[in-house]
Amino acid sequence: MVKYKMFTKLCEVMHTMKKMVIGGTYVYSGKGFSYSTVKKIRDGGIIDLGYSSWENDQQWIEVLEDNFFIGFINSKTKLIDLDNYCFVMEDNLLCYEKPDFSSEIKICLKRYDKVYLVSKIYNKGRLWLKIYDKHGFRCYIDANSYICPNKFTPYTATLGENTFMYIAPPGKGVIKTIHLKKRNRIYVRGLVPSLSSNSLINNNRIRYIAQSDSLDNPALSKDVWMEIYARGLIGYIPAFTKTKDLLYIKQLPYEHFRQHSIFNAYSHQNKLSLSGLISIVLGVILFFIFPYFSIFAFYLWTLGICLFILKYFCS
Structure with a gap:
């Protein structure tokens, strides 16, 4: 028992x-x-x-x-x-309090820090990622930041910039290259950990790279390559090459972000309506008590009406 x-x-x-x-x-x-x-x-x-x-x-x-x-x-x-995270692959990745470069920097992430992706947000024409660090603190990073999922899955992507594809593993003495243009479609088969390796990175190798000392292993810390299939050939491009339609970003849900400006707060607290009412009342008082200043009364009435209209459109 x-x-x-x-x-x-x-x-x-x-x-x-x-x-x-x-x-x-x-x-x-x-x-x-x-x-x-x-x-x-x-x-x-x-x-x-x-x-x-x-x-x-x-x-x-x-x-x-x-x-x-x-x-x-x-x-x-x-x-x-907690098993589904990404590694930071930059020496210093700034994580902001809001999805805006003008907001306060909340965290400075280091290379191989773990981050958890939650959602993606469009703000001011730029795509941002809402993330949490390993301590559970929330912040936002640019979607173009260089991060790497710990569980790699092959995916199809579109190049975001021009680059060169090496037909054989770099460092093997083969110098043949093919110029790939922006918006070319590629199929990413895996990652190669260094210039002299032709074995794809699996989960264990990704963890090994993350746990390695970048000072002792400069090749591992700097030279990570993507093995891709493009134009009917298998080749290699630098892992930091900009691409669109990344699988780990594409799968994230969209989240609406509303910028709370001082003007919006002023409007939502009905201060626009109050200001408009005060302007109209002052205009009436000015018109009847000081008829010689009727022109200023009309100005106040116009201001009050404009504030009411502005409040209506802001709502």
């Missing part, structure tokens, strides 16, 4: 999964929102999850803390798999 309990406990521990919570959530003492809250999980918080079960047409997942059950979260909670 004791062995059976130990085996059951071991299975439960093995079943636990670490996830990152997006947007924050509450842990409930029972399977329902009517139960008391045990604790609040912050945005970007990392939790251990156990088994899931159904209650009143809703799915609930066990939450564990130090392998002890503490409560349930609803299955609609947005979670990220």
